[in-house]
Amino acid sequence: MQEIFYTLATPKEYFHQSRKFPFPKPQKCLQPDCLISIPPKKHGFYSRNAIEPDFLERIDIRRYHCEYCGKTISYLPCFCLPYIQYTLKTVFFGLVCHFSLEFSLSVCLKLFRAVSQDIYWTYQHLQFYAKRFILNLKRIYIVLRQLLPGIILPEPTEKGAQRVLYLVLTGFADIQAFSARFFEQGGRSFLAPCK
Numbered sequence: 152m153q154e155i156f157y158t159l160a161t162p163k164e165y166f167h168q169s170r171k172f173p174f175p176k177p178q179k180c181l182q183p184d185c186l187i188s189i190p191p192k193k194h195g196f197y198s199r200n201a202i203e204p205d206f207l208e209r210i211d212i213r214r215y216h217c218e219y220c221g222k223t224i225s226y227l228p229c230f231c232l233p234y235i236q237y238t239l240k241t242v243f244f245g246l247v248c249h250f251s252l253e254f255s256l257s258v259c260l261k262l263f264r265a266v267s268q269d270i271y272w273t274y275q276h277l278q279f280y281a282k283r284f285i286l287n288l289k290r291i292y293i294v295l296r297q298l299l300p301g302i303i304l305p306e307p308t309e310k311g312a313q314r315v316l317y318l319v320l321t322g323f324a325d326i327q328a329f330s331a332r333f334f335e336q337g338g339r340s341f342l343a344p345c346k
């Protein structure tokens with residue numbers, strides 16, 4: 152399983168600290184069907200891409216292993232999203248351009264190319280993240296209502312996406328804080344695949 156942990160470290164700082172980074176240490180197994188109170192043991196690292204403007208590296212992800220249930224737990228820094236190689240900030244920038252600023256996908260792509268040559272996004276990339284965000288809106292609403300009681304939300308369409316992004320920008324320290332809290336509350340990322 153993957154956990155997202157909050158850190159103020161930027162991708163560059165995390166990358167430079169490499170395996171000396173102060174990774175979180177679970178005190179018990181986090182697998183929902185295990186939860187044994189024996190700290191899982193360090194179990195090496197795996198590497199994954201983290202891509203954003205001016206940063207294109209493979210970073211190490213700390214892994215633990217529970218000897219009781221035999222499963223592993225890996226700790227993803229909050230600037231990453233599971234199974235998405237672009238950093239959270241990069242994907243968020245795309246969502247804000249498209250939904251909040253209401254730029255068309257082709258204008259968003261032009262902006263991306265102007266900001267960085269490291270981001271080789273195509274129309275399909277941006278469309279994929281925008282669609283994924285819309286498909287997750289109902290789930291995002293449930294978690295947001297727990298985190299920000301009393302909020303009013305429109306139908307989960309493009310207007311809803313706009314409203315959610317506004318709440319993220321105004322109600323949380325940054326997108327990483329939102330993403331980490333969302334994961335903690337909902338057990339999945341806010342851009343997880345929808346069934």
Ligand SMILES: [Zn+2]
Pocket residue numbers: 180181182185186187217218219220221222
């Ligand atoms: Zn376990």
